[in-house]
Amino acid sequence: FKPFLVSAPGKLILFGEHAVVYGKTAIAGSVSMRAYALVTPRSDSKVRLVLPDISVDVQFDTSKLPQLNPSELSHPCEVENHVGCASVPEGPGRMAVLTFVYLFGCLLAQKPTKGFTVCVRSLLPVGAGLGSSASFNVVLAAALLQLSGQLYKDGKSTADRQLINEWAFAGEQVAHGTPSGIDNSVATYGGFLAYTRGQKPQNLNSSNALRVLITNTNVPKSTKALLAGVRSLRDKHPQVIDGVLDTIHSVAISAISLFESQGEDVEEKLQDIIRLNHGMLSTLGVSHLSLERIREITAAHHMASKLTGAGGGGCALTLVPSNASDETVEDVKRMLAHEGFQCYQTTVGGAG
Numbered sequence: 001f002k003p004f005l006v007s008a009p010g011k012l013i014l015f016g017e018h019a020v021v022y023g024k025t026a027i028a029g030s031v032s033m034r035a036y037a038l039v040t041p042r043s044d045s046k047v048r049l050v051l052p053d054i055s056v057d058v059q060f061d062t063s064k065l066p067q068l069n070p071s072e073l074s075h076p077c078e079v080e081n082h083v084g085c086a087s088v089p090e091g092p093g094r095m096a097v098l099t100f101v102y103l104f105g106c107l108l109a110q111k112p113t114k115g116f117t118v119c120v121r122s123l124l125p126v127g128a129g130l131g132s133s134a135s136f137n138v139v140l141a142a143a144l145l146q147l148s149g150q151l152y153k154d155g156k157s158t159a160d161r162q163l164i165n166e167w168a169f170a171g172e173q174v175a176h177g178t179p180s181g182i183d184n185s186v187a188t189y190g191g192f193l194a195y196t197r198g199q200k201p202q203n204l205n206s207s208n209a210l211r212v213l214i215t216n217t218n219v220p221k222s223t224k225a226l227l228a229g230v231r232s233l234r235d236k237h238p239q240v241i242d243g244v245l246d247t248i249h250s251v252a253i254s255a256i257s258l259f260e261s262q263g264e265d266v267e268e269k270l271q272d273i274i275r276l277n278h279g280m281l282s283t284l285g286v287s288h289l290s291l292e293r294i295r296e297i298t299a300a301h302h303m304a305s306k307l308t309g310a311g312g313g314g315c316a317l318t319l320v321p322s323n324a325s326d327e328t329v330e331d332v333k334r335m336l337a338h339e340g341f342q343c344y345q346t347t348v349g350g351a352g
């Protein structure tokens, strides 16, 4: 085969984080920062996985990797028990290598395969709630499905995307146990998705990509602790907190109709609901001084911000209004960088 490149975007939760855990709707969109996998043939029978961003460079003899039958695993995360023969490194790259071994074992191990090298690079910060693992799993699934001859239209047809999404979800299960599936769906299909637990993600019909700033506070957060905090507040004050969660749900529902409408006041209303959603999250106790500082700096330039993901640090998103000049945006970025934050200017809602 000829060398080929596949790529997939990261994701941003726009509205509805935390409430989504209680069955409410959340809205997510693809971010233009992407993961890229370059696949090149080899003259020997080895497969090599190179992840320069996390210092992984492993090589396997194809005959030494286990053939895996997904129907014999009760859950993909059991893959660890089946790869005794493979030398899987410890450390941050372990899950990435296990996912690779799993997808290779399911898709290619039973086929006579020539050797190849997959090199994956990503522009997404790791562990910032931007779906870096899902975009990795989508490019890996797409690359291995392409090599196994299962894609008809280079991953572009609806059936191809569905297949890629299913295998990427299995990869996510290896890495995270029981993910919701929203991250891999956004990375596969792109655009904006509405997601409610237990339901199929709904693609929103929006033609407009949004200009945003994503600001990483660099404050480490524990999603688990933040989720537990919200739960305990709800246990103590069920009526109050259920009211807040219902309001967040209403924000997400308003967002759906705003994304699908064309009116002149759409941008202004989006700014309103960004502020409202952040206020609700702050009421739930998941904001952080660093996130409030970002909100203040951007508000001084008439831009609306909210935390995105679990909160307690992590990242904030800021909508860049269409009338904001490049100078204003640069000023805001400079001020955020001055406070020690990392700021990325990107668009949300682009291609999968």
Ligand code: PMV
Pocket (backbone or CB within 6 Å): 016, 017, 018, 019, 020, 021, 128, 129, 130, 131, 180, 223, 308, 309, 310, 311, 314
């Ligand atoms: O920051 P992240 O990507 O871990 O976001 C978590 C989003 C929550 O709604 C807080 C939890 C969840 O599982 O949906």
